[in-house]
Structures are given as structure tokens and as C-alpha cells.
Amino acid sequence: MRKVPQPVVVVTTARPENPEYRRGITVSSFTSIALHPFPLISFCVRKPSRASDLLHEAGQFVVQVLSSHQVQQSLAFSSPNQEGVDQFKDVPFYSDPQTHNPVLMGSVGAMHCSTHNVFVLGDHELWVAKVDRVDHGVGSMRGTRDESEPLLYHDRRYHGVGEEVFMQAFEDHTLDFRQWTHRAHVRMAWNYLREMNQEEATPLIKHGIESYYKANKDKIQFVYNETITGFYIDLIHKAVQKDKLSGRSEDDDFFEFLERYPILKDRKVIKDYYSRELLDSDDSRQQFIEPDLQPLPTVQQLANESK
Structure with a gap:
């Protein structure tokens, strides 16, 4: 699987009655499943986790395909969610006016999704999500539709998404010094x-x-x-x-x-x-x-x- 290029994807969501309680997670095994009768995608989340709990509670979330300049965003969401720590503190984002879910700025695209089905497989959950609408590069840092290149990983020594982007940032000296x-x-x-x-x-x-x-x-x-x-x-x-x-x-x-x-x-x-x-x-x-x-x-x- 290290030979197969894959995009780096972050899922974000918020508590419906309190949008300021929000979480993000860099997920693995993202893929497109079907287009008809409605679009379906899937991704995997480690269980148990606070991100999984909030995804179940919210039922709606945003799946963002990160662009090549969003290594820092991937790092920010690849660590475990610590209670009381705002993951979004140094990450540019805006709240979607319809769902109030956080949307990362500068992504290749954001898919606004709702839960279709969840399967527990070993120590992970396989989430199957219905895509309700798509933003193509909306929220670009330049305020324009940004068709930038996706952030990919493949054929490296480091297996996990978080380790992949962490080591790439360290070796390229793009890792924020505060981290x-x-x-x-x-x-x-x-x-x-x-x-x-x-x-x-x-x-x-x-x-x-x-x-x-x-x-x-x-x-x-x-x-x-x-x-x-x-x-x-x-x-x-x-x-x-x-x-x-x-x-x-x-x-x-x-x-x-x-x-x-x-x-x-x-x-x-x-x-x-x-x-x-x-x-x-x-x-x-x-x-x-x-x-x-x-x-x-x-x-x-x-x-x-x-x-």
C-alpha cells in the first residue's frame, strides 16, 4: 500500500448545539465508493477516540482534501485530541453557515457529508458518508477558487498518514518551530x-x-x-x-x-x-x-x- 499514492484528508465536525466545540482528525483509507443514486465516500477512524464520539453525536461533518501547502494543517489534526486544547487555534478556517461545521481554508475541495453507515472493523471504524454538497477550493487563503495540487503520500519509510506528513515537514524544514x-x-x-x-x-x-x-x-x-x-x-x-x-x-x-x-x-x-x-x-x-x-x-x- 505504500506504493499507492493517496490524498491526505482531514475530517472536521462540531457539536450541533455548541459549534465552538469542534474536532478535526487526519483520517486514513479515504476513498470514493459510488456516484449513484447519490455520492458515497468512506474513511477510517481509530476507535475509541473523542473524534469518533463527536462524529456519532453530530451526524454531519466536512471531509477536506488537503492541498500541497497544507502540511501544517495535517500535522495539527494527526495528534490525539486533548480535552481543552483548541486544534484550530493556528489553523485558518471558517464556519459553514448551514451546518456550523469548521471548514479548512486553502483545501483542494471540501465535501459536506452526513452519516450513511458505520462499521466497526477491528480497532477502527469504517465510515460510509453521503456527500450532500461539494465546495471546490472554497475558502482559499487568497479568496479565490484555488485549484492547487493535492497533498499526497506514497512509497516512503513512514507508514501512517500522521508520521508521513510529520517526517516530511521535519526533513523539509517546513515544520513550524512552535511544534x-x-x-x-x-x-x-x-x-x-x-x-x-x-x-x-x-x-x-x-x-x-x-x-x-x-x-x-x-x-x-x-x-x-x-x-x-x-x-x-x-x-x-x-x-x-x-x-x-x-x-x-x-x-x-x-x-x-x-x-x-x-x-x-x-x-x-x-x-x-x-x-x-x-x-x-x-x-x-x-x-x-x-x-x-x-x-x-x-x-x-x-x-x-x-x-
């Missing part, structure tokens, strides 16, 4: 380490970090630290190896990976292993140095600490 958080660092390294061994992945991770910061040097001053990078590569590699031993080598969900190893979410965990004096030293910046407070955790210790 380059500790969690994003871990996500990037995880993508490399699950696809290749540690020796192959390490230089790509280091080069990627330095290259990304160089491209964003006008936004922040950055001093690369070999020891800090090596420490987190070691932890992530061990977690990936633990997953492989547990039969999770094909797991494609980064956010479930973090739930299994919450220690990786803690950017301060390195202080349990290294003193501030050592991390601030010139030697630690230039070469990897073993911890001075306690040894690096083993695979089993990492799994135990994460329980």
Missing part, C-alpha cells in the same frame, strides 16, 4: 529507529536535528549537545527493541508508543542520570559521555519504569 517540542524530537527519532538499526539511524537523527536548527537559526540560538542527543537515542532505541520483543514491531501509532513508555515524555528525566555540571561541559557537547549519577537503564528497567 518542535521535546515530544516532536522523540517522535522524529522513533520514526528512524523503528525503520533501521541504531547505527544507521543515529547519524540521520543527529544530522536532522542540526539541519533543522540551522534552518531556523533566526528563531532560536541552539548549541548542539552530543550527550543529550545520545541519551535520548539510547532510551528510544531500547523502547523500540522492547516493542519488537513484545511483537509490536509493526505498530504504527506513536501516541500509543508514548503511553507504553511515558518516561520518554519527561524532558527532565535526563537529570536523574546526569549532573548539570556534566551536561553543561564542553566535553558533553562534543562527544557522548556516560552518566555520572546512575548507569543508563536497561531495556527491562525502561519497561518497568514506564509502568
Whole structure:
């Protein structure tokens, strides 16, 4: 399936009695089903999720085919919906006057849909939707009908839609610097380490970090630290190896990976292993140095600490 080009699609909806309660999700397996007697499309949503709950509650939603310049929008909706967090804060959109559902600006096209049928298949729901009307590029950032190229993914190492666009944005340096958080660092390294061994992945991770910061040097001053990078590569590699031993080598969900190893979410965990004096030293910046407070955790210790 990696050889098959597919568009990146975001589904948005809102609570009927409270349109300000809205959700968006980057979906997978989008396809057209039928044209007659009325248009039908389908997409898959992981279950359980808050997005799935709201889709069931609303019964109406908008399916947007993203354009090639909407990588950031795809990223914004590829992460789990956190309660109280406005996914649309930095995303240009408008509310449809008929349904009050959010419509992303700048898409190739938006399909206003209603639920036709939902099938539970494994850990996903297959949504079959009736297309009630179509906007061709309405909501363009330039205020015109925008026939831009769709955002596609195919034939890359990264399997999931979210990972595909995340890694593309990171490698192309188009990832918004505000999204380059500790969690994003871990996500990037995880993508490399699950696809290749540690020796192959390490230089790509280091080069990627330095290259990304160089491209964003006008936004922040950055001093690369070999020891800090090596420490987190070691932890992530061990977690990936633990997953492989547990039969999770094909797991494609980064956010479930973090739930299994919450220690990786803690950017301060390195202080349990290294003193501030050592991390601030010139030697630690230039070469990897073993911890001075306690040894690096083993695979089993990492799994135990994460329980």
C-alpha cells in the first residue's frame, strides 16, 4: 500500500448545539465508493477516540482534501485530541453557515457529508458518508477558487498518514518551530529507529536535528549537545527493541508508543542520570559521555519504569 499514492484528508465536525466545540482528525483509507443514486465516500477512524464520539453525536461533518501547502494543517489534526486544547487555534478556517461545521481554508475541495453507515472493523471504524454538497477550493487563503495540487503520500519509510506528513515537514524544514517540542524530537527519532538499526539511524537523527536548527537559526540560538542527543537515542532505541520483543514491531501509532513508555515524555528525566555540571561541559557537547549519577537503564528497567 505504500506504493499507492493517496490524498491526505482531514475530517472536521462540531457539536450541533455548541459549534465552538469542534474536532478535526487526519483520517486514513479515504476513498470514493459510488456516484449513484447519490455520492458515497468512506474513511477510517481509530476507535475509541473523542473524534469518533463527536462524529456519532453530530451526524454531519466536512471531509477536506488537503492541498500541497497544507502540511501544517495535517500535522495539527494527526495528534490525539486533548480535552481543552483548541486544534484550530493556528489553523485558518471558517464556519459553514448551514451546518456550523469548521471548514479548512486553502483545501483542494471540501465535501459536506452526513452519516450513511458505520462499521466497526477491528480497532477502527469504517465510515460510509453521503456527500450532500461539494465546495471546490472554497475558502482559499487568497479568496479565490484555488485549484492547487493535492497533498499526497506514497512509497516512503513512514507508514501512517500522521508520521508521513510529520517526517516530511521535519526533513523539509517546513515544520513550524512552535511544534518542535521535546515530544516532536522523540517522535522524529522513533520514526528512524523503528525503520533501521541504531547505527544507521543515529547519524540521520543527529544530522536532522542540526539541519533543522540551522534552518531556523533566526528563531532560536541552539548549541548542539552530543550527550543529550545520545541519551535520548539510547532510551528510544531500547523502547523500540522492547516493542519488537513484545511483537509490536509493526505498530504504527506513536501516541500509543508514548503511553507504553511515558518516561520518554519527561524532558527532565535526563537529570536523574546526569549532573548539570556534566551536561553543561564542553566535553558533553562534543562527544557522548556516560552518566555520572546512575548507569543508563536497561531495556527491562525502561519497561518497568514506564509502568
